Amino acid sequence: MSLQHALLGVLEARPMSGYDLVQFFDSSTGWIWAAPQSQIYPTLRRMERAGLISGDDEPRGPKLTRTVYSVTPQGRTELEQWLSTPHDPAPPRDPFLVQALNFDEIDVEKAHAVLEQFIAEQEKSADEAEAHRDRLLAKDTMLLKERLTRRDPADHDRIARLKAHVFAGVAAVARTRAEWAREGQRLLTED
Amino acid sequence: MSLQHALLGVLEARPMSGYDLVQFFDSSTGWIWAAPQSQIYPTLRRMERAGLISGDDEPRGPKLTRTVYSVTPQGRTELEQWLSTPHDPAPPRDPFLVQALNFDEIDVEKAHAVLEQFIAEQEKSADEAEAHRDRLLAKDTMLLKERLTRRDPADHDRIARLKAHVFAGVAAVARTRAEWAREGQRLLTED
DNA sequence: TTCTCCATGTAAGAAGTTACATGATTGC
DNA sequence: GCAATCATGTAACTTCTTACATGGAGAA
Incomplete structure (x- = not known):
């Protein structure tokens, strides 16, 4: 679940493509939450199906498009709700x-x-x-x-x-x- | 992989049954490494097949038996090797x-x-x-x-x-x- | 034209979670 | 006889890892 909330938190700052998010979760936020490319793309599509984010296809050159995702009102509500709730600590596993x-x-x-x-x-x-x-x-x-x-x-x-x-x-x-x-x-x- | 090494470390101190280990990974070592029952039993059997531990069936009453696992020489070698090697830090995920x-x-x-x-x-x-x-x-x-x-x-x-x-x-x-x-x-x- | 970056995917498997299920034994 | 504890499993599912795969666009 947390990857989804991490994605919502980032997309709340700025709508981004899957590619942008892959860069992001390899670097900056990588110190908070790491996620590989193969996890991010499917998760974005699941979140879109769930109505948390919506994808907008932008043309990049004549043939290529990139899908820019932004947080929907429903996603915004879900994020705020999750942020406001105390959660059980993650089981120790170091x-x-x-x-x-x-x-x-x-x-x-x-x-x-x-x-x-x-x-x-x-x-x-x-x-x-x-x-x-x-x-x-x-x-x-x-x-x-x-x-x-x-x-x-x-x-x-x-x-x-x-x-x-x-x-x-x-x-x-x-x-x-x-x-x-x-x-x-x-x-x-x-x- | 780490659950296996955690199990080897505990079994090195004392041979134990799956049940004992379930208790143990819910409490004491729970602060270091947590694992549910449904993960421990299959892992023990995989480790036995891999030759890292060997199970000894002890009778408990007329019908029940408990399988007490102990570390084999091969398991001991694997543990020492793993303990002596620096490993990549776990990806942050809090x-x-x-x-x-x-x-x-x-x-x-x-x-x-x-x-x-x-x-x-x-x-x-x-x-x-x-x-x-x-x-x-x-x-x-x-x-x-x-x-x-x-x-x-x-x-x-x-x-x-x-x-x-x-x-x-x-x-x-x-x-x-x-x-x-x-x-x-x-x-x-x-x- | 070749290299790097942009952009997106899939597939197989390991690890971890949650829930269900069964039966024996011990102590009261 | 009943409850707690001993003892071991399975099934379905989500998450994470590792690796493979494809092709467009821009710059030197």
């Missing part, structure tokens, strides 16, 4: 924690190396999230700019801060994980 | 972040309420993880005790600390998320 829980079964050096790579990944992810947070605060991303054209200018700063805060959270969690992993490396080698 | 990213689309009070429930969940999850961390440090869980019977007593403290550290990490992340959500509540209402 392969890395399964790995860490069994580090006592392997050599200290090997566990140390696995943690090293994990730390690098988390730091990189935190850096990227913070960079994106700053771009949002500066209202310097395409999607935010387009979203703001439809909102009261008095709200622009508040909206930018809210979006930025989500990426600040992603970064904070990644830093916490990295620090935890460093502590784990110390535990592996001590005494 | 429905709550999708929700938070669109809080500007709904009423402040509604977003505030959703955050309130999120904070309560995270604090609860942090409390539970910390309680489990303490039980592990005190070597006071069934599974850890049984695991330690097969390990050099000189390593017992180190092993307990390593396991406990994983749950300390789960708790730290949950606290970070809760603090982030409180900051989000302040952002919603300010100015």
Whole structure:
């Protein structure tokens, strides 16, 4: 269900083609929700059949067309309803924690190396999230700019801060994980 | 794949029946990896066919039997190999972040309420993880005790600390998320 | 003309969810 | 005798992954 709501949230900012959305879910929002191309196209058609979005065929050259989807009033209602409801937390399913829980079964050096790579990944992810947070605060991303054209200018700063805060959270969690992993490396080698 | 490795990790501590594992993945390890009964039984049979575990039928009363699975040498090798290899990070897929990213689309009070429930969940999850961390440090869980019977007593403290550290990490992340959500509540209402 | 990007699909399979179903055994 | 627990399954469905497949348009 969440992919559908993620798509609605993005299309609410700007109507887009499937191709645009594929790019988007590989990059920016990729830090929040990842989805491959083979999942996005069928989902868009299902959402259109369900009346949540409607597709508009634009000509691109003499033969090619692209289908630009926008959120219908019904889709808008569904999105607002979903956003306003607390949902059960997703069941925990982090392969890395399964790995860490069994580090006592392997050599200290090997566990140390696995943690090293994990730390690098988390730091990189935190850096990227913070960079994106700053771009949002500066209202310097395409999607935010387009979203703001439809909102009261008095709200622009508040909206930018809210979006930025989500990426600040992603970064904070990644830093916490990295620090935890460093502590784990110390535990592996001590005494 | 990860469910299989999670199962191997648990069975390495103690051979268990499918029923035991169902209980286990609903509770303790539920904070690390959750799996329903309908997934566990077929997975065990697939793993047995693959030679990773072997099932031993124990009689329970005159008619009933339970199948106790234990890790084969091949399963042990596979587990060690997987544990020693760094893996690509799991694609981000957190429905709550999708929700938070669109809080500007709904009423402040509604977003505030959703955050309130999120904070309560995270604090609860942090409390539970910390309680489990303490039980592990005190070597006071069934599974850890049984695991330690097969390990050099000189390593017992180190092993307990390593396991406990994983749950300390789960708790730290949950606290970070809760603090982030409180900051989000302040952002919603300010100015 | 060839390469990159635009644009959209399909198919097979693994993983996960929800719900239903059955029977034995133990303890009160 | 009855309830709770032990023990194991199946079926239908959604979601996600991996890989293959096709062709137009624009630029060098």
